[in-house]
Amino acid sequence: MSDDHGSSLISARVRHVEALLESRGLLDAGEIDTRIDEFAAGGTPANGARVVARAWVDDGFRDRLLADANAALPEVGLSMAGGLQEQRLKVVANGPDEHHVLVCTLCSCYPIALLGPSPSWYKSEAYRSRVVRDPRSVLAEFGLDLPAGTRIEVWDASAESRYMVLPRRPEGTEGLTEDQLAGLVTRKGLIGTAAV
Amino acid sequence: MTAYAPGDRVRTRTADPAGHTRLPRYARGATGTVVQVAGSHPLADDRARGLDVPAQPVYHVRFAARDLFGDGDHGVTVELWHDHLDHDTEGRA
Amino acid sequence: MSRINDVGGMAGFPAIVEEPDEPRFHEDWEAHVFALNGALIKRGVYNLDEFRxxxxxxxxxxxxxxSYYERxxxxxxxxxxxxxxxxxxDLEP
Structure with a gap:
C-alpha cells in the first residue's frame, strides 16, 4: 500500500522508535534482530503438511490429532508453543460430505507458531467479510467448486483457539511415501480454500 | 457460574459494547449449540480495558448460517467466552 | 458501537486477490514492527487485547x-x- 517514499518514511519512524525504546531500557540491543531471525526459523506450511501426511498414513495419529491436536503434535516433533504463549490447536477434518474453511473475522488470528505468517488474502477485509456469509462462492473463486451436497463449515478464530484443516487424501496416492504425500499439501489446503 | 456443556443451546448477548469485544457483530443475539469447551481464559473484552480478571470457560459454539443471516446452508462456529452467552430457553416446553 | 475491524458478513469490499509466491514480509520495516510488538507484549508494556x-x-x-503493518x-x-x-x-524522528 505504501509507495517508496511512504515506505522509507515509516521505515525511519520504526527505527527511531526502536532506538527510543532501547534508550529507555524497554528493548535490548539486538533483540529485534534476534526475534526476526527466530520467527524466520519458526512456523511454516511445511509443518502443517507433515502433520497431514502423518494423519493420512496413520489412523491412530489421525484420531489423536482430531481429539487433542496439542497432545498429538509432539509425535511429529512439533508444538504450538512457539508464539507469545502456547495456543490450543483444533484440527478439523474434511470428509466426503463436509468441507471446513478458516477465517478470523475480527482480526487475523492464524496458527502462526505452526504455519508461519498467513497470506495477505487471509488478512484482507475482502476474504474475512465474505467467507463467513457466502463460503461457497468464495471457495469457487479460489477454484474450489464443491458439490451442492457438500456441507461447508466455517470456523471463525474469534478467541484463543487456532485451527487447521485436515484435507482429504487425494485418490491414487496409495503408492506415495509420507514425504511425498506431505509435498502435495498446500497452505490453502490447510486453511480450506483448496482441496489439498 | 455453571459452565455450559456440549449440546447446550445458547443465545449470544445483544449488547452493543462501547469498546473491544470478541463477539462478532454478525453473531449477536443468535442461537447456537455448544460443540466443545475450549479451556478457560480471562475475557478479552476486559483485558483490552486493562482489567485483571479471572479466567472463565470458552466455548466453540456452532450456528446455522440461517440463524445468523436468514439464509445459507453452511455452519459457522465461533469461539465465545461464557460472558457472551445465556442459556437459550425459548421454544422449550 | 461496532468497529471497522468487525467485518464478518459485511458487503462492499473489493475482490479477493491472491499474491503468488508472497514473501513473509514485503518490507524490512514490517518484520521490525512484528518483532517490536512481540517484544513489548513480552515485557508487559501492553497486552495483546490492548493491541487489538x-x-x-x-x-x-x-x-x-x-496496510496491515501500518495499522x-x-x-x-x-x-x-x-x-x-x-x-x-518522541515518536517522530
Whole structure:
C-alpha cells in the first residue's frame, strides 16, 4: 500500500522508535534482530503438511490429532508453543460430505507458531467479510467448486483457539511415501480454500 | 457460574459494547449449540480495558448460517467466552 | 458501537486477490514492527487485547487506508503514548 517514499518514511519512524525504546531500557540491543531471525526459523506450511501426511498414513495419529491436536503434535516433533504463549490447536477434518474453511473475522488470528505468517488474502477485509456469509462462492473463486451436497463449515478464530484443516487424501496416492504425500499439501489446503 | 456443556443451546448477548469485544457483530443475539469447551481464559473484552480478571470457560459454539443471516446452508462456529452467552430457553416446553 | 475491524458478513469490499509466491514480509520495516510488538507484549508494556483494541480505535478512514503493518505500527505508537512510555513528539524522528 505504501509507495517508496511512504515506505522509507515509516521505515525511519520504526527505527527511531526502536532506538527510543532501547534508550529507555524497554528493548535490548539486538533483540529485534534476534526475534526476526527466530520467527524466520519458526512456523511454516511445511509443518502443517507433515502433520497431514502423518494423519493420512496413520489412523491412530489421525484420531489423536482430531481429539487433542496439542497432545498429538509432539509425535511429529512439533508444538504450538512457539508464539507469545502456547495456543490450543483444533484440527478439523474434511470428509466426503463436509468441507471446513478458516477465517478470523475480527482480526487475523492464524496458527502462526505452526504455519508461519498467513497470506495477505487471509488478512484482507475482502476474504474475512465474505467467507463467513457466502463460503461457497468464495471457495469457487479460489477454484474450489464443491458439490451442492457438500456441507461447508466455517470456523471463525474469534478467541484463543487456532485451527487447521485436515484435507482429504487425494485418490491414487496409495503408492506415495509420507514425504511425498506431505509435498502435495498446500497452505490453502490447510486453511480450506483448496482441496489439498 | 455453571459452565455450559456440549449440546447446550445458547443465545449470544445483544449488547452493543462501547469498546473491544470478541463477539462478532454478525453473531449477536443468535442461537447456537455448544460443540466443545475450549479451556478457560480471562475475557478479552476486559483485558483490552486493562482489567485483571479471572479466567472463565470458552466455548466453540456452532450456528446455522440461517440463524445468523436468514439464509445459507453452511455452519459457522465461533469461539465465545461464557460472558457472551445465556442459556437459550425459548421454544422449550 | 461496532468497529471497522468487525467485518464478518459485511458487503462492499473489493475482490479477493491472491499474491503468488508472497514473501513473509514485503518490507524490512514490517518484520521490525512484528518483532517490536512481540517484544513489548513480552515485557508487559501492553497486552495483546490492548493491541487489538488500539488498532480498532484508529479512525475508520485511516484504518482502511493503511496496510496491515501500518495499522500495527499506529497501534504500537498509540499504546506507547497511552502507557506513558513516550510523549507523542518522541515518536517522530
Amino acid at each position: 483494541d488500539a488498532q480498532e480505535r484508529l479512525p475508520v478512514a485511516q484504518f482502511l487506508g493503511s 500495527w505500527f499506529a497501534a504500537i505508537s498509540t499504546l506507547l503514548v497511552e502507557k506513558g512510555v513516550a510523549a507523542p513528539g
